[in-house]
Every structure is written in C-alpha cells, then in structure tokens.
Amino acid sequence: MKNLKIGDKLTRIPLIQGGMGVGISLGRLAGSVAKEGGIGIISTAQIGYREADFDADPEKANLRAIDSEMKKARAISPDGIIGYNVMTALKEHAAHVKAAVKAGADIIISGAGLPTDLPALTEGSRTKIAPIVSTDKSANVILKYWDRKYKRTADLVVIEGPEAGGHLGFKKEEISEYTPETYGEEIRRIIQTVKKYGEKYGVEIPVVVAGGIYDSSDVKRVLDLGADGVQVATRFVTTEECDADIKYKEAYINASQEDIRIVKSPVGMPGRAILNPLMKRVADGVKIPHTPCHRCLAKCSPADIPYCITDGLINAVKGNVEEGLLFCGAKAWKAQKIDTVREAVQELFA
Incomplete structure (x- = not known):
C-alpha cells in the first residue's frame, strides 16, 4: 500500500476520514484518525451549532468553530494531517475556505458541486486542495477548468461513488444503475484522467475512492482498481471518538x-x-x-x-x-x- 503525501507530511496508512456534517466529524474524530496515521477531516457544515450565538449569527458561530475544532484536533494529533471538508453548496463556502486556511488546514476537500474557485481562495497558502468527483465527466470539467483558469491542478482527487452517504453526486436513477463492476470501470477512467493532468504538471496526484468502504475487503477492491487510498466515513460514526450523540x-x-x-x-x-x-x-x-x-x-x-x-x-x-x-x-x-x-x-x- 502507498502512503499519501500531503505537502511535506506523509500518512502511515492510505486513509482519509470523510467529512460528515452537521457535527459528526469535528475535532475529536479528526484528531483521533490523524493520530492513527490517516488524514482527519473536520466538516464545516453548520460547525458552530453548539455555539451560544448560533441562532442569532450562524456565520460568526461557524467561523469561530472552524478555528476551535482545529485546535481540538491538533491537541490530539499535533503532527498529524488534518483538514476540512467545505461543501461548495454552502452559502458561506468562500468564507469557510478562508477560515480553514487561517486555522492551518493541511488540506481542503470540496464537493457538493464543482469547487471552481478553490485555487483562488487558497492561493499563497500551504493548504492543499482536492475536489470530490463522481464521474469521469466531472473530473474532466474541474481539472480542465483549474488548468485553464489558474494554471494549476489538484493536489489530490476524491472519487465518491454511488454507495456514499449524505448528498450524492448522481441523479436518482443513476444510483441504482451502477454496479460494482460498472462503477469500477468509471473509477479506472477517472484515474487515467487525473494521471493525464499529473503528467502535464510533473506531479503525482493521489486518487482516493469513497463510498461503500466499510471493511478490508472493500479497501482491497478499490486499491486493486488502481486507487492510491480510501476515504471512509460511515465506519467511523460508531466509534467512541465520533463527535455525535x-x-x-x-x-x-x-x-x-x-x-x-x-x-x-x-x-x-x-x-x-x-x-x-x-x-x-x-x-x-x-x-x-x-x-x-x-x-x-x-x-x-x-x-x-x-x-x-x-x-x-x-x-x-x-x-x-x-x-x-x-x-x-x-x-x-x-x-x-x-x-x-x-x-x-x-x-x-x-
């Protein structure tokens, strides 16, 4: 198995913990996963829901919590790899990305739409960026856009399949049409597309697969397809360290x-x-x-x-x-x- 390289940091296992909102993936869970050698991810979706002023001023409450949850994660894993999931669909997407950079995010992963402005929002920082894609078409669109507009490419790509939780990057009818075999072929196509852009920029872009990864057989299946790692969310909900009730x-x-x-x-x-x-x-x-x-x-x-x-x-x-x-x-x-x-x-x- 490969380790995932994020900036000057290296994982011990090729694992990203998926960002789950509201409040499922906060500092405790992200810090605990990072401590075990994976990449811990904090979800910014309504992250400030426990703040006293959340009802009156959710924007300020969320921005404050973005910083405080990173501090909690760093206290658990000072040298681990910790980042944020910031949904493109959020009203305050841009403000959340900037707050995540300021808080010291190693990486920002963004989906629920195509994160076209992510390079601009993180420009000049050490924070790495990763789009979430579900099809080869969406991978081509976002990587081509970043290439033409910003003259750069992704630092990592997350492929989120039809067995994922939460909002899905498919039409309802597409979800039932895919089989493990047909989606495996889609994964292979996306990997080749990402490789093409990696070669253009002289870098290796890790590709991580998410959705339906629950045990070691699932991990083996996607690594055998050529993926560099896995993103796992649901499996971590039923852990002691998960931030949910x-x-x-x-x-x-x-x-x-x-x-x-x-x-x-x-x-x-x-x-x-x-x-x-x-x-x-x-x-x-x-x-x-x-x-x-x-x-x-x-x-x-x-x-x-x-x-x-x-x-x-x-x-x-x-x-x-x-x-x-x-x-x-x-x-x-x-x-x-x-x-x-x-x-x-x-x-x-x-």
Missing part, C-alpha cells in the same frame, strides 16, 4: 439494510439516509415546520422547502433520532457495536 451511533447499529433509503434533500439533491419517522412524514408529503433560516445551502428557499436540513441534521447529532436526518452510507447496517478509531483502522487495514 450515542443515540445517533445506536441508530446505525439498530438499522437494517432495508432501513437505508435514497431520500430527497430540501434542495432537491438525492441523498442516502436511515428511514425514520421524519423521513416517512416527508415522503408522505407532510411539510415540517422549521426554525428561521440558518443560511446553510446557497440554493435553499426557506418558504418552499418541505423541511429544514439544518434542523434535521442538528436534531440527529444531538440524539433526537426520531426528528433528525440520519445521513449514512449504504453499508451502515453492517455496524454491530461501538468501538474505537484504532480498532476501526485495524479492521480496515487488516
């Missing part, structure tokens, strides 16, 4: 394979989540009352949404799993117990 973790343990469904987010994007009372009411067409706008997603219209994604995700992370949005990967049903980050890493790289 214990009831959130137990929801994964109690879920069956049939409970995991493709749902529509309030902004129309497909996502994967555990079917619970909230999702059942939404599926029945019930409009859920929500709090005043917390300025999360750029394309959200508060007057028109069936429910508030911020309310749903905050309810979930705080343990209100009946009224919460429980995003998860396709293999969340495999969770059987609460263990530690170290045990999860050992299982992944047995």
